[in-house]
Amino acid sequence: MIKLKTIKENISQILALTEKNIKLSLRYKLGLVLSYINHIIAIFTPLIIMYYIFDFRINVGYWTYQNFILYQFIAYNIMLISGIVNTFPSQFLGEKYWKTLPALIIGPFNRFNLLFGIFLSHLAIISFPFILFFILGIIWEPISIITIIFIILIFFLIALIFSGIGLILGVFAISNENVWKLLSFLLLFVFWFSCITYPFEIFPSIIQRIINLNPLYYIFDVLRITWIQDNIIITIQNYPFNFIILLGTSTILPFIGVFLFNLIYKKYGIAGY
Numbered sequence: 001m002i003k004l005k006t007i008k009e010n011i012s013q014i015l016a017l018t019e020k021n022i023k024l025s026l027r028y029k030l031g032l033v034l035s036y037i038n039h040i041i042a043i044f045t046p047l048i049i050m051y052y053i054f055d056f057r058i059n060v061g062y063w064t065y066q067n068f069i070l071y072q073f074i075a076y077n078i079m080l081i082s083g084i085v086n087t088f089p090s091q092f093l094g095e096k097y098w099k100t101l102p103a104l105i106i107g108p109f110n111r112f113n114l115l116f117g118i119f120l121s122h123l124a125i126i127s128f129p130f131i132l133f134f135i136l137g138i139i140w141e142p143i144s145i146i147t148i149i150f151i152i153l154i155f156f157l158i159a160l161i162f163s164g165i166g167l168i169l170g171v172f173a174i175s176n177e178n179v180w181k182l183l184s185f186l187l188l189f190v191f192w193f194s195c196i197t198y199p200f201e202i203f204p205s206i207i208q209r210i211i212n213l214n215p216l217y218y219i220f221d222v223l224r225i226t227w228i229q230d231n232i233i234i235t236i237q238n239y240p241f242n243f244i245i246l247l248g249t250s251t252i253l254p255f256i257g258v259f260l261f262n263l264i265y266k267k268y269g270i271a272g273y
Contacts, residue, residue, distance in 0.1 A: 086166070
C-alpha cells in the first residue's frame, strides 16, 4: 500500500511539472515556431553540399543521391530532441530568478521526477514537428512496423541521454554559471564531431579519429543504419558496440545527472541572485 501511494505521488509530481512546463513554453508560440524553422534551415546546407558531391556519381557510405534526404530528416529530429539539453538550464534559471527554485528543491520532490517532468514536457512540445518529419522519413524510405517501433525506442533512449546532459548543465546554471557556460561551449564541439548532419566518410582522416572518440557518433549512426538496413537482427549483429554505447549511456547518464545535481547543489547551493 505504501509503495502504491509512493508511485501515485511520483506520477502526480511528474504530471504536474510536465503540465506547468508545457504551459510556460506555449506562452510565446512565435519563438517556439521559429525554433522549429531554425532546425529546418540547419539541414539545408548539408543537403546542398552533399547533392553537389552526389552529382559526381559518388556514394558516401550508405548514402546516395536518393536516400540522403532521410539522413537530414533524422538529423532534424535529433536536433529537436537535443533542445532538451538547453531546456534544463533555462528552466532552472527561470525558477532561480523568480526565487521559486529553493521551494522546489527543498520540498519533498524526487530528483528523478524533476528529470522526467522536464523530459516529458519537452517531448510533448516537439511532438508535432517530430512526428511530421518521422512520417516524411517513412514515406521517403519505407520500413517495417518492427523497425519503426525499434527506431522510436532508440529516439527515446537518445532523449534520456540528452536529459542527463541537460540536468548536469542545469545544476551548474544555478550554482556556478561560469562552469555552465564552459560546459555548454565544450558541448558544441561534441555535437559538431557527432556527424548529425554530415556523413562520417566526408571528413578528413584526422577529424575521423576525433569523431571515433565521440559516443554520440555511434548512437546517431546506429539509428540511421537501423533505418537503412530495416533488419534489426542484422544491425545488432553487425553493430553491437553501437548498441552497447546506446544502452550504457542512456542508463548511466540520467543517474550521473541526478547524482551531480544533488552533489553540486548540496555543496554550492544557488548562486547569482
